[in-house]
Amino acid sequence: MTNALMEKLSSAEILTAEDRQLLEGLSTVAQRVPAGQDLIVEGEKPRHTRLFLSGYGCRYKGLASGERSITSLLLPGDFCDLNGFVLGYMDHTIATISECDVAEIPPEAMTALMADSPRVVRALWWATLVDDAIWREWLLNMGRRPADQQLAHLFCETLARLRASGTVRGQDFPFPLTQEQLADVIGVSTVHVNRILQRLRGEELVALEGRRVIIPDPPRLAEFCGFDGAYLHLSQDGFWGRRGFWEKEPVS
Amino acid sequence: MPRYYFDTDDGRRKSHDDQGLEYAHEAEARDAAIRALPDMAKDALPGADRETFSVSVRDDGGRYVLHASLVLVAHRLEGFEQ
Numbered sequence: 001m002t003n004a005l006m007e008k009l010s011s012a013e014i015l016t017a018e019d020r021q022l023l024e025g026l027s028t029v030a031q032r033v034p035a036g037q038d039l040i041v042e043g044e045k046p047r048h049t050r051l052f053l054s055g056y057g058c059r060y061k062g063l064a065s066g067e068r069s070i071t072s073l074l075l076p077g078d079f080c081d082l083n084g085f086v087l088g089y090m091d092h093t094i095a096t097i098s099e100c101d102v103a104e105i106p107p108e109a110m111t112a113l114m115a116d117s118p119r120v121v122r123a124l125w126w127a128t129l130v131d132d133a134i135w136r137e138w139l140l141n142m143g144r145r146p147a148d149q150q151l152a153h154l155f156c157e158t159l160a161r162l163r164a165s166g167t168v169r170g171q172d173f174p175f176p177l178t179q180e181q182l183a184d185v186i187g188v189s190t191v192h193v194n195r196i197l198q199r200l201r202g203e204e205l206v207a208l209e210g211r212r213v214i215i216p217d218p219p220r221l222a223e224f225c226g227f228d229g230a231y232l233h234l235s236q237d238g239f240w241g242r243r244g245f246w247e248k249e250p251v252s
Numbered sequence: 253m254p255r256y257y258f259d260t261d262d263g264r265r266k267s268h269d270d271q272g273l274e275y276a277h278e279a280e281a282r283d284a285a286i287r288a289l290p291d292m293a294k295d296a297l298p299g300a301d302r303e304t305f306s307v308s309v310r311d312d313g314g315r316y317v318l319h320a321s322l323v324l325v326a327h328r329l330e331g332f333e334q
Contacts (some may be wrong), residue, residue: 191288
């Protein structure tokens with residue numbers, strides 16, 4: 001069940017068989033959570049650390065006016081409240097977008113895991129640093145890229161992340177976000193998202209089938225939006241991010 | 253909830269909405285259409301000295317129920333004294 005996490009962490013650090021066993025032991029208590037549910041709300045104190053095993057989740061923050069911003073997507077292999085484990089209470093809300101399998105890890109197990117293996121600590125630190133790198137890229141996106149490139153960039157990034165966790169192998173992937181949710185991700189109006197999606201489809205940069213996104217020509221889409229996945233740190237030299245995020249196997 | 257369709261034009265590209273979005277009232281669809289205008293302008297400007305951005309909203313029956321536009325006008329001045 002922790003395959004997505006292990007696959008992802010294998011980019012960061014060579015985990016020993018023993019480390020893998022420690023990580024495998026983590027997700028023994030997994031819950032299936034329906035779509036559109038808050039898992040933990042801003043201000044609450046987390047009792048567990050949660051790990052996404054399948055499905056799409058998000059972090060979001062809201063305003064008194066009811067408007068909100070989705071500040072990150074949570075994909076299989078992502079921890080969602082490592083920060084709460086250290087910081088004490090949540091400064092944002094975590095919710096499911098699609099139906100998700102979520103493992104709940106008690107704090108004692110996290111403490112024991114970190115005490116048992118410095119390599120696992122380093123790998124979790126890596127994952128946290130990569131989350132920061134994704135935020136930096138989203139800030140650049142929101143501040144400086146036009147919305148059509150922002151959306152294209154989000155599709156490239158999501159494909160790269162899903163491939164890194166072994167969740168997806170090809171060039172198409174499930175994408176359960178509504179246009180309203182996409183607007184909350186990229187910070188533009190819903191009608192503008194609707195318009196941009198028409199354009200990306202019209203130019204055959206992406207195809208949408210039900211709740212799936214298909215990227216017919218990933219290098220072309222990457223060039224359109226200036227996607228350079230080196231910030232995902234999926235290989236030490238950055239090559240995989242720049243050139244090969246759509247290739248069958250990561251180039252290390 | 254009723255579905256509304258948003259056809260847009262930023263002077264470079266027209267887009268015909270075949271997906272639509274759901275809003276409880278026509279007033280909400282109106283606000284949504286107007287909110288799209290500055291987003292469209294932000295992505296396209298600076299362009300020519302005269303630019304028009306527009307949204308036309310259709311209802312479920314295919315009738316146009318709203319048109320909203322935003323116009324930019326820029327022109328050189330001939331160095332008038334203040």
